Amino acid sequence: MSDLLERLRGRGWRVTSQRRVVAEVLDGEHVHLTADEVHARAAHLLPEISRATVYNTLGEMVSLGEVMEVSTDGRAKRYDPNAHHPHQHLICSNCGAIRDVHPTGNPLADLPQAERFGFTVSEVEVTYRGLCPSCA
Amino acid sequence: MSDLLERLRGRGWRVTSQRRVVAEVLDGEHVHLTADEVHARAAHLLPEISRATVYNTLGEMVSLGEVMEVSTDGRAKRYDPNAHHPHQHLICSNCGAIRDVHPTGNPLADLPQAERFGFTVSEVEVTYRGLCPSCA
DNA sequence: TTCTTGACCTGGACTCCGTCCATCGTAGGA
DNA sequence: TCCTACGATGGACGGAGTCCAGGTCAAGAA
Numbered sequence: 001m002s003d004l005l006e007r008l009r010g011r012g013w014r015v016t017s018q019r020r021v022v023a024e025v026l027d028g029e030h031v032h033l034t035a036d037e038v039h040a041r042a043a044h045l046l047p048e049i050s051r052a053t054v055y056n057t058l059g060e061m062v063s064l065g066e067v068m069e070v071s072t073d074g075r076a077k078r079y080d081p082n083a084h085h086p087h088q089h090l091i092c093s094n095c096g097a098i099r100d101v102h103p104t105g106n107p108l109a110d111l112p113q114a115e116r117f118g119f120t121v122s123e124v125e126v127t128y129r130g131l132c133p134s135c136a
Numbered sequence: 137m138s139d140l141l142e143r144l145r146g147r148g149w150r151v152t153s154q155r156r157v158v159a160e161v162l163d164g165e166h167v168h169l170t171a172d173e174v175h176a177r178a179a180h181l182l183p184e185i186s187r188a189t190v191y192n193t194l195g196e197m198v199s200l201g202e203v204m205e206v207s208t209d210g211r212a213k214r215y216d217p218n219a220h221h222p223h224q225h226l227i228c229s230n231c232g233a234i235r236d237v238h239p240t241g242n243p244l245a246d247l248p249q250a251e252r253f254g255f256t257v258s259e260v261e262v263t264y265r266g267l268c269p270s271c272a
Numbered sequence: 273t274t275c276t277t278g279a280c281c282t283g284g285a286c287t288c289c290g291t292c293c294a295t296c297g298t299a300g301g302a
Numbered sequence: 303t304c305c306t307a308c309g310a311t312g313g314a315c316g317g318a319g320t321c322c323a324g325g326t327c328a329a330g331a332a
Contacts, residue, residue: 014298014299014300014307014308014309015299016298016299016308016309016310018309018310019309034289035289035290036288036289048310048311049310049311050310050311050312051290051311051312052290052291052292052293052310052311052312052313053309053310053311055289055290055291056309056310071207071209073207075288075289076288076289076290077289077290090247090251090252090253090255090257092255093258093259099253099255101247101251101252101253102251103243103246103247103248103251104246104247104248105241105243105246107239107241107243107246107262107264108264110239110240110241110243111226111237111239111240111264112239112240115226115237115238115239116226116237117226117235117237117268117269118268118269119226119228119235119264119266119267119268119269119272120266120267120272121226121264121265121266122229122265122266122267123229123264123265123266124262124263124264124265125262125263125265126243126260126261126262126263127260127261127262127263128243128244128247128255128257128259128260129257129258129259129260129261130255130256130257130258130259131255131256131258132253132254132255133253133254133255136255136256150278150279150280150327150328150329151328151329152279152280152281152327152328154280154281155280170318171318171319172317172318184281184282185281185282186281186282186283187282187283187319188281188282188283188284188319188320188321188322189280189281189282191318191319191320192280192281211317211318212317212318212319213318213319
């Protein structure tokens with residue numbers, strides 16, 4: 001993630017302290033923060049940052065393909081900086097903990113032509129659910 | 137779905153006109169209505185039905201396993217009455233159209249033990265995305 | 273059939289998540 | 303250093319869903 005700002009600058013992004021702070025907050029493995037959590041942590045580093053800016057910045061990072069949006073439960077969306085390594089998610093049904101996982105196999109190949117209803121299918125998203133060690 | 141009310145009655149549910157109307161609205165294949173849509177259609181049959189009742193009834197049907205909740209895009213949840221036939225979903229990225237699909241294979245088996253992080257995995261949800269014939 | 277009662281329904285207030293907009297500030301090129 | 307267009311701000315707004323106090327009624331009892 002450290003080179004995220006470089007990539008963004010290369011795409012013509014103006015680098016501001018707000019954007020730098022959001023990028024810093026979104027750094028690491030198994031990071032799946034809500035926009036509000038990003039805002040809280042960013043505000044720790046830059047107290048005056050506004051919610052709207054966090055939403056804007058996250059939205060831009062998503063549309064640039066640098067960050068992945070994860071809708072876990074119909075509540076707040078979560079933001080996953082691990083967008084360059086294809087992966088799926090494993091979610092605890094009880095506490096909501098999320099892990100990045102890498103299943104074998106190719107689910108796209110598992111959808112027969114007859115089941116595609118004429119759609120051009122381009123993407124598959126797999127969500128595993130269960131109980132994490134602490135909740136089991 | 138016609139026997140849904142019978143099943144619910146068997147589980148000790150009090151059958152009211154409101155619940156009957158919600159059950160009637162949720163009938164058919166490839167039905168994926170939002171709570172608001174359910175409310176609108178139900179109100180067509182029973183004008184005084186309230187939003188809260190629709191939410192309560194849908195929530196109860198979901199927790200009884202008679203209806204399945206589908207979070208498509210982080211907007212409103214959709215309700216799928218086809219809960220007794222395991223299936224996945226295919227969604228048009230452009231217009232949001234949804235179809236029930238039946239992939240081959242077993243994605244649960246595709247998650248190696250080492251990728252389970254100690255979770256007790258019990259459920260997989262697969263969402264295919266692409267463009268429907270009208271949007272392509 | 274009528275009575276009784278606890279489960280159910282109602283509508284409006286409320287929360288949470290996210291978006292919009294007018295205005296102000298500033299990064300970075302000239 | 304100056305300019306200016308892009309970015310940030312914060313407050314109002316909107317959609318989706320939940321909560322609650324009070325009124326209503328389904329269904330078993332007699």
